[in-house]
Every structure is written in structure tokens, then in C-alpha cells.
Amino acid sequence: MxxxxxxxxxxxxxxxxxxxxxxxxxxxxxxxxYLNQIANKLEINRALAKIHLKKLERGNIVKSRIVLLDGEARALRYYSLGDFDIHISPELLKQEAEK
Amino acid sequence: MxxxxxxxxxxxxxxxxxxxxxxxxxxxxxxxxYLNQIANKLEINRALAKIHLKKLERGNIVKSRIVLLDGEARALRYYSLGDFDIHISPELLKQEAEK
DNA sequence: GATATATGTAATATTTTGATTACATGTAAT
DNA sequence: ATTACATGTAATCAAAATATTACATATATC
Known part of the structure; x- marks a missing residue:
């Protein structure tokens, strides 16, 4: 890439x-x-939140993992932030362009 | 905003x-x-380059000015970079979210 | 006058993205 | 059995973004 x-x-x-x-x-x-927490907190449709979370995962901005609830036969998918660090300025782009 | x-x-x-x-x-x-230089260099359609330059101007990433050619009754629109500096990381977003 | 270079934009078509609704599945608690 | 939560995704509709083609205009040069 x-x-x-x-x-x-x-x-x-x-x-x-x-x-x-x-x-x-x-x-x-x-x-x-997890999904429902996020959707509720932001007051948006759950399916919509899911769509956007997928895009964030594809961009490696967000990660997710499935967590089994203690002793229960249930699981939640937890989302967390990736360790991205995006810095863009004319100088940095110039450096990159000259590589 | x-x-x-x-x-x-x-x-x-x-x-x-x-x-x-x-x-x-x-x-x-x-x-x-100017427009034609950019389109030629990148080997893309001129109208397309124009569309994208407009979007860059709206986002204040690029500026433009009209320059009269010396002694001639012609003018070119020159594009230059704005002085943007975009920095995004979990830490910076956390600070912003807590404001 | 024809050719080359430059601008700007309108019209159109295609593709992608965004958003909602609905359906299917499963567990836990009442 | 019903209610409350939780997941996932398919289907559909609407809106926005992208890209091409074409038209109009103007100057400078051959």
C-alpha cells in the first residue's frame, strides 16, 4: 500500500x-x-453505529475483541482505540514527497 | 463551527x-x-483537477490567487498550500473531548 | 484564420456512502 | 412464555461524491 x-x-x-x-x-x-453503549450514548441508530465502527476498524483507528461474560454463556464485542498518530503539514508532506 | x-x-x-x-x-x-500544470503533471482530467482544487480551497488546505502576466492581457490562477497542521491522536482527542 | 494554451462551468452518468428498517439469533431474568 | 438486552446482517432508499464530456470565452503565436 x-x-x-x-x-x-x-x-x-x-x-x-x-x-x-x-x-x-x-x-x-x-x-x-460495546456497540449498544456507543449507540445509546451518541443517540444514534445501532445499525448505523455498527457500520461506522466497521469503517473505523478497516482504517485501523479502532480495534475490537469479544469478551465472554464471567461464568455466563454470553459475549460482548468491545471496541477500543488503536494507537494512531496522524500528523499532516506542508513540511511533512514535502519530506514524504521527496522520498 | x-x-x-x-x-x-x-x-x-x-x-x-x-x-x-x-x-x-x-x-x-x-x-x-496553475490548473493546467497540476492536471498535466498528475495526468488527470483538467475539469477533475478543478473540482478537487475547489474542495481543497473550501477546506483551507489550498489558496489561490490570480496573477496577471507581465505586460500581457492574460491571467493565470495560481494555487498554493495553506498553512495547515493537522495532528490527531487518542491523547489529543481526549484533551479535546474534555474541554 | 487556424492552433495552442489558458480559464470556467454546466450537464450528465456512475459509483460510493450514509441511514433506516427489518429479520434472525441467543441468553438472562421475571 | 414474555420481556429486556445483546449480537449480526441483509435489503432498501436517499443523498453525496466522483469523473467525463462538452460548451463558452479569451489571448498569443504561426
């Missing part, structure tokens, strides 16, 4: 208001959350 | 591969360029 492809994908993942709100929610809470 | 709206707009402007290529071209060349 080229630099342009990689950066485009990451930026695209973060560029949508709903997705940015999800990311900021996870950052603020500081702990992992 | 809220933080989310502002960031979304800027990221959206940079998120498209063609737009990112335009921005990297301007960064690399280090000097202003």
Missing part, C-alpha cells in the same frame, strides 16, 4: 462526523465500550 | 487520493502552480 493510499484510508475513516464522535467518545471514556 | 465539524471538513478535504496527490505535488515543487 502506497503512502497516499494509506493516509487516504486513515483520513477517510476519521473524516465523518459520526465516526469522529465515536472516536472522541472512546478517547474521553478511556475504557472500551 | 464545532471542533468535530471543523476537523471533519479538513480531513475530508485531504482524504481523497487525488486531492492528497495535488497537495503533495504543491509541497514537493515548493512553488505555486
Amino acid at each position: 502506497t503512502f497516499v493510499e494509506n493516509v487516504s484510508q486513515k483520513l477517510k475513516a476519521l473524516a465523518h462526523p459520526v465516526r469522529l464522535r465515536i472516536v472522541m467518545l472512546l478517547a474521553k471514556e478511556g475504557e472500551d465500550m | 464545532t471542533f468535530v465539524e471543523n476537523v471533519s471538513q479538513k480531513l475530508k478535504a485531504l482524504a481523497h487520493p487525488v486531492r492528497l496527490r495535488i497537495v503533495m505535488l504543491l509541497a514537493k515543487e515548493g512553488e505555486d502552480m
Whole structure:
């Protein structure tokens, strides 16, 4: 994957208001959350939250894991933030372009 | 304009591969360029380059000015990079979310 | 006058994205 | 058995983004 492809994908993942709100929610809470928590907190449709979380995962902005509830035959999928660090300025792009 | 709206707009402007290529071209060349130069260099349709440049201008990633050619009754519209500096990480978003 | 270079934009078509609704499944508690 | 939560996804509709083609305009050069 080229630099342009990689950066485009990451930026695209973060560029949508709903997705940015999800990311900021996870950052603020500081702990992992599952789908219904996120949808309820942001007051958005659950299926919609799911769609956006998928895009965030594809962009490696968010990770998820399934957690079995203690002693119970139930599981929740928890979402957490990846360790992205996106920095873009004319100078940095110039450096990259000259590689 | 809220933080989310502002960031979304800027990221959206940079998120498209063609737009990112335009921005990297301007960064690399280090000097202003006009529409046809940009389209030729990137080997893309001129009208398409125009559309993307408009979006970059709306996101304040790129600026443009009309330059009268010396002694001639012609003018070119030159595009240059704005002074954006986008930095996004979980820590920075957490700070922002807690404001 | 024809050719090359430059601008701008309108119209159109295609593709992608975004959002809602609905259906299917399963566990736990009342 | 019903209610409350939780998951996942398919189907559909609406809206936005992307890309091409074409038209109009203007100047400079051959």
C-alpha cells in the first residue's frame, strides 16, 4: 500500500462526523465500550453505529475483541482505540514527497 | 463551527487520493502552480483537477490567487498550500473531548 | 484564420456512502 | 412464555461524491 493510499484510508475513516464522535467518545471514556453503549450514548441508530465502527476498524483507528461474560454463556464485542498518530503539514508532506 | 465539524471538513478535504496527490505535488515543487500544470503533471482530467482544487480551497488546505502576466492581457490562477497542521491522536482527542 | 494554451462551468452518468428498517439469533431474568 | 438486552446482517432508499464530456470565452503565436 502506497503512502497516499494509506493516509487516504486513515483520513477517510476519521473524516465523518459520526465516526469522529465515536472516536472522541472512546478517547474521553478511556475504557472500551460495546456497540449498544456507543449507540445509546451518541443517540444514534445501532445499525448505523455498527457500520461506522466497521469503517473505523478497516482504517485501523479502532480495534475490537469479544469478551465472554464471567461464568455466563454470553459475549460482548468491545471496541477500543488503536494507537494512531496522524500528523499532516506542508513540511511533512514535502519530506514524504521527496522520498 | 464545532471542533468535530471543523476537523471533519479538513480531513475530508485531504482524504481523497487525488486531492492528497495535488497537495503533495504543491509541497514537493515548493512553488505555486496553475490548473493546467497540476492536471498535466498528475495526468488527470483538467475539469477533475478543478473540482478537487475547489474542495481543497473550501477546506483551507489550498489558496489561490490570480496573477496577471507581465505586460500581457492574460491571467493565470495560481494555487498554493495553506498553512495547515493537522495532528490527531487518542491523547489529543481526549484533551479535546474534555474541554 | 487556424492552433495552442489558458480559464470556467454546466450537464450528465456512475459509483460510493450514509441511514433506516427489518429479520434472525441467543441468553438472562421475571 | 414474555420481556429486556445483546449480537449480526441483509435489503432498501436517499443523498453525496466522483469523473467525463462538452460548451463558452479569451489571448498569443504561426
